[in-house]
Amino acid sequence: MKRVFIKTYGCQMNERDSESVAHDLETNGYALVSDEKLADIVLLNTCSVREKAELKAIGKANQLLSQKRGQKNITLGILGCMAQNRGSELTNSVKGVDLIVGTQKFHRVSEYLDRISSDQSKETQPLISLDEEKGSQNKINQHLISDQKQVSSFVSIMQGCNMNCTFCIVPKTRGKERYREIHDICDEIKLLRDKGVREITLLGQIVNAYGRGVFKRIDEKSPFVQLLEKIHEIDGIERIRFTSPHPTSFGSDLIEAFVRLPKLCDYAHLPMQSGSNKVLKSMNRPYSIEKFLSIVQSLRSKNKNMRLSTDVIVGYPGESETDFQETLSAFKESAFEMAFIFKYSERSGTRAANLPDKIPQSIKEERNQILLKTLDKQSLESNIKLISSKLDVLVESRAKKGRGEYMGRTSCFRKVIFPAESHSIGKILPVEILEVSSTILKGKIV
Numbered sequence: 001m002k003r004v005f006i007k008t009y010g011c012q013m014n015e016r017d018s019e020s021v022a023h024d025l026e027t028n029g030y031a032l033v034s035d036e037k038l039a040d041i042v043l044l045n046t047c048s049v050r051e052k053a054e055l056k057a058i059g060k061a062n063q064l065l066s067q068k069r070g071q072k073n074i075t076l077g078i079l080g081c082m083a084q085n086r087g088s089e090l091t092n093s094v095k096g097v098d099l100i101v102g103t104q105k106f107h108r109v110s111e112y113l114d115r116i117s118s119d120q121s122k123e124t125q126p127l128i129s130l131d132e133e134k135g136s137q138n139k140i141n142q143h144l145i146s147d148q149k150q151v152s153s154f155v156s157i158m159q160g161c162n163m164n165c166t167f168c169i170v171p172k173t174r175g176k177e178r179y180r181e182i183h184d185i186c187d188e189i190k191l192l193r194d195k196g197v198r199e200i201t202l203l204g205q206i207v208n209a210y211g212r213g214v215f216k217r218i219d220e221k222s223p224f225v226q227l228l229e230k231i232h233e234i235d236g237i238e239r240i241r242f243t244s245p246h247p248t249s250f251g252s253d254l255i256e257a258f259v260r261l262p263k264l265c266d267y268a269h270l271p272m273q274s275g276s277n278k279v280l281k282s283m284n285r286p287y288s289i290e291k292f293l294s295i296v297q298s299l300r301s302k303n304k305n306m307r308l309s310t311d312v313i314v315g316y317p318g319e320s321e322t323d324f325q326e327t328l329s330a331f332k333e334s335a336f337e338m339a340f341i342f343k344y345s346e347r348s349g350t351r352a353a354n355l356p357d358k359i360p361q362s363i364k365e366e367r368n369q370i371l372l373k374t375l376d377k378q379s380l381e382s383n384i385k386l387i388s389s390k391l392d393v394l395v396e397s398r399a400k401k402g403r404g405e406y407m408g409r410t411s412c413f414r415k416v417i418f419p420a421e422s423h424s425i426g427k428i429l430p431v432e433i434l435e436v437s438s439t440i441l442k443g444k445i446v
């Protein structure tokens with residue numbers, strides 16, 4: 001039996017794709033190993049969001065191939081976004097690669113590996129598969145649930161993105177939006193529930209645009225809200241989250257869902273990117289900062305427990321000091337508790353890469369630090385308000401540090417550490433919050 005090691009770079013979508021590939025391999029007679037040294041086959045599931053991520057994967061691939069040229073004869077596959085982005089050109093930068101598989105062919109990996117091993121005696125060209133495949137979004141639906149109790153699981157509900165943010169390579173690597181059917185998604189979630197999963201995070205590059213233009217709005221509700229309602233009806237699923245949404249698809253029906261549907265967690269990720277209308281326009285983000293702030297205000301006023309996170313890019317081409325001050329002001333007004341703050345880095349193949357007026361690295365660094373400090377302060381202030389409160393915590397696992405301590409999350413996605421027993425995993429328990437930092441809450445079960 002051939003042993004396979006899968007290394008995943010990048011986002012949660014990639015993690016989810018790798019899990020599905022791993023399931024396909026196991027089902028078809030391959031053994032998964034957690035150490036690349038034990039593997040006959042190494043698959044790199046790659047990320048293209050930043051040039052650096054691609055170079056890292058290419059470096060890794062070449063390191064593995066130099067071992068291959070040495071004593072060990074491994075089969076090497078490059079999958080996912082970089083495979084799609086660079087295509088057959090990868091055979092030049094990674095000489096000796098055996099398999100290149102794009103983002104719509106993950107479900108065919110075991111079939112391709114079978115083909116490669118049956119051809120192994122001959123001198124073969126790498127197998128390259130990058131075409132679009134109708135219905136491929138429906139194939140990312142299998143999970144590897146280990147013996148250990150798994151409490152939370154990701155579910156891909158769509159693939160691709162029809163937006164064209166100027167800084168983003170995703171529409172090129174993942175293609176146009178393709179949606180799964182509601183009943184199919186719910187069937188997958190019921191199977192996860194039967195294996196003990198209590199919390200579901202719905203995944204999509206623009207997750208709340210789910211079904212637009214394909215499935216009908218019913219009673220003023222978008223297909224995404226209809227999907228949330230159907231999942232909400234599934235007994236045994238206690239919590240529902242989703243990522244990553246887009247502000248333009250954050251309609252009043254979705255905001256109301258946070259009030260109507262108790263299983264929909266008190267947490268939303270709301271990518272702002274910039275607080276300047278000029279920069280938003282240049283990024284091709286079709287909303288104004290005023291509209292964005294009105295969504296934040298509605299979410300916070302309708303649900304007092306709501307915690308919000310965001311994505312911000314600092315140092316986008318042409319971002320003046322005034323533009324940055326507008327971002328800082330919107331960041332404070334939104335009082336984000338969590339954030340991913342990126343220093344803009346040029347991505348070849350995107351429209352933004354050709355824009356003039358690049359911002360010096362030192363200014364990007366300075367703006368990044370200002371936002372990070374603001375985030376730390378806001379997050380701490382928000383967490384301090386939770387001291388002495390009793391919060392329902394879904395116990396996920398043993399804490400990485402600390403004897404007898406366990407880790408769980410509140411509905412508002414704060415990490416909580418507290419003493420517990422192993423049988424607590426998978427349960428939702430009331431925890432009194434005793435102390436906090438900007439990133440972690442500590443408490444005791446009450």
Ligand code: SF4
Pocket residue numbers: 161162163164165168169170171205206246
């Ligand atoms: S909406 Fe997200 S995935 Fe789509 S182009 Fe914009 S940043 Fe990229």
